[in-house]
Structures are given as C-alpha cells and as structure tokens.
Amino acid sequence: MRALIFAAGLGTRMRPLTDRTPKPLLPVGDKPLIVWHLEKLSALGVREVVINTAHLGAQFPPALGDGTRWGLRIHYAHEGDTPLETGGGMLHALPRLGDAPFLVVNGDVWTDFDFARLPASPRDLAHLVLVDNPPFHPAGDFRLDAEGRMHEEGEPRLTFAGIGLYRPQLLDDWRRVIGDEDGAAMQPPRFALAPLLRAAMREGRIDGQHHVGRWTDVGTPERLRALDAMLRN
DSSP: OEEEEEOOOOOGGGTTGGGTSOGGGSEETTEEHHHHHHHHHHHHTOOEEEEEEOTTGGGHHHHHTTSGGGTOEEEEEEOOSSOOHHHHHHHHHHHHHOSSOEEEEETTEEEOOOGGGSOSSOSSSEEEEEEOOOTTOTTOSBEEOTTSBEESSSSSOBEEEEEEEEOGGGGTTHHHHHTTOTTTTSSSOOOOSHHHHHHHHHTTOEEEEEEOSOEEEOOSHHHHHHHHHHHHO
C-alpha cells in the first residue's frame, strides 16, 4: 500500500510559527509533527509515501530526505506557491499513488490511532476514521450508522479525523461534482475533497470507523503547545 500525507496548507492560523516553517515540520514531542506519521506508516508496512507540498515546500526534502531512515521511499508532489486544496492535491498526486487503494493522512493532525486497525482496502470508494467532536468543532461532520456507512446528515455526528483509505475511482467524476467552482478550470485544478465524499455518501459508498482514543487537529499555537506538553510528559 502507498500513502499520501497532506502537507501543503498555508498554516495561517498558526502564524507567526508558520511564517518560516511549514506546519507539518513544527516540532511536537521530540520530532516534527509529520515524522509521527512517517513512523506509523513504516510500522504498518507502507513503503512508498507521497507528500504534497506548497507553502515553504523547499524545506521538506532537506528535513525528511528520501525516507530511507524510516524504511520508506518519499516522493514530493509540489503544487506551487498556492495549495490545490485536498481534492486537487489528491488528483495531482494520483500518478504517484497508482491504481490500488491508498492511505491518506492530514499532516497537521496527531493521534494514537493504530493504522493497522484500518481494513486492508475500502469496501467501496473510501473508508474514513472519525473521532468524538472536539471543543473547537462541536457540530461534527458526518453520521456513522450501525453498519459502518457514513452519512452527511443526521445525528449523532462525529468529526472526520483526517485519516482514510481511498480508491482512485473516487476522483473519476470530480468535474461533474465540482462543476464550475473557482479553481476547477485551473491547470492543475484546485478543489476540495469534501464535496466528492458527500456525493458518494448520498450513494452509500463511503464507510467509516470511530476512534475513541487521542486525536487533535494541531490548528493553533495553543493546541501545538498543549500537545507538546502532553507528549513530553
């Protein structure tokens, strides 16, 4: 299995920390945030990882190298100075990910979720990990039913953890779903992944699972400091 780490965000809520350092390279515990993911991917048996980059993207290769130290082969998919968002970033990275299902993780989250708990492949188009709604996102994102299917409407709602397994076919119909939104006509195109997921949910084609352990979206300096203190203690 191959993996994609989303690392192209601008980190605007993390300024001034991200004025000179991309968010996934900020240290937490005793290592950069993204290294926690690389270690877990290596332990899972993943051998090829694509990292998409944009903001301060030139810092990633010197910091991470080719992945040899973790038993990985890292490919960098640079998107230019402006990120392509999650959908455009995944589409841009697709040639490096191949035709088989691949694992995707947001580079700005931390969790104790064991990637080995994921299925070997999605039952249909995608399999997402959900967590309890954190204080900064109380409304949640999606509903997970008793059969493991995900829905965009209904209660109770859970928060998408930024971790999932995807089939490349999720992107096959992206132009119809995204329509004429700003960025769709660009080359390469820029668009969010969420509309594709919601469209597939309406067809019953997205599964999920609930992780009840530790997870945080490292979206502010305060959350970064709290996570750092927790890991060091």
